[in-house]
Amino acid sequence: xxxxxxxxxxxxxxxxxxxxxxxxxxxxxxxxxxxxxxxxxxxxxxxxxxxxxxxxxxxxxxxxxxxx
Amino acid sequence: xxxxxxxxxxxxxxxxxxxxxxxxxxxxxxxxxxxxxxxxxxxxxxxxxxxxxxxxxxxxxxxxxxxxxxxxxxxxxxxxxxxxxxxxxxxxxxxxxxxxxxxxxxxxxxxxxxxxxxxxxxxxxxxxxxxxxxxxxxxxxxxxxxxxxxxxxxxxxxxxxxxxxxxxxxxxxxxxxxxxxxxxxx
Numbered sequence: 001x002x003x004x005x006x007x008x009x010x011x012x013x014x015x016x017x018x019x020x021x022x023x024x025x026x027x028x029x030x031x032x033x034x035x036x037x038x039x040x041x042x043x044x045x046x047x048x049x050x051x052x053x054x055x056x057x058x059x060x061x062x063x064x065x066x067x068x
Numbered sequence: 069x070x071x072x073x074x075x076x077x078x079x080x081x082x083x084x085x086x087x088x089x090x091x092x093x094x095x096x097x098x099x100x101x102x103x104x105x106x107x108x109x110x111x112x113x114x115x116x117x118x119x120x121x122x123x124x125x126x127x128x129x130x131x132x133x134x135x136x137x138x139x140x141x142x143x144x145x146x147x148x149x150x151x152x153x154x155x156x157x158x159x160x161x162x163x164x165x166x167x168x169x170x171x172x173x174x175x176x177x178x179x180x181x182x183x184x185x186x187x188x189x190x191x192x193x194x195x196x197x198x199x200x201x202x203x204x205x206x207x208x209x210x211x212x213x214x215x216x217x218x219x220x221x222x223x224x225x226x227x228x229x230x231x232x233x234x235x236x237x238x239x240x241x242x243x244x245x246x247x248x249x250x251x252x253x254x
Contacts, residue, residue: 011142018143031175039106
């Protein structure tokens, strides 16, 4: 029994989601800086659902949803 | 008994980086099972085939590891200088095989080693050993997981090189090559 690898479109989709988050936070000017690696780790945690996506926190407590 | 895996062009035996760590008891052989050894070597073959865009025949249970590698390549976009690079040093009487030598990984040259198991402290020393033979720069471990995810670890403690140098000197004082095997002093 063998398994199928990810389709190229799936990989491109993951790449696009990753890049969008990196751009959201601001791509570090020095890719070799500790900040660049720290940002990579943070973005991966968001993509894996371990941290909330900061672009999707509208309507949370204290936000517009609390306005009567 | 450990086999002699590497020799100089004139046939002089070279101890391997991982054998140094085994002799010095940094690596516990009990961690390795035939299944984990098969998984490690098969995944290494698969990711190299992936790099070369060759057809992939993925055994059951290993698809996640390859997905993790594919995602790593897609988002990190490393630039490789060498894959599965055999390195030998007559000066240090030391040999090894480096998974990837990177021209650019997070903006700088570095050595990259892939694992399909847990993180252990000896991984830092293994990469320090490779850096001794092939001075390159940063040392990275990439831990591929069955669930399709990966974890990157930057090993940046400069003391690792000193520790490996100590282990190498001790190991050379402990083993001698006889035929195709290293014999350890009692």
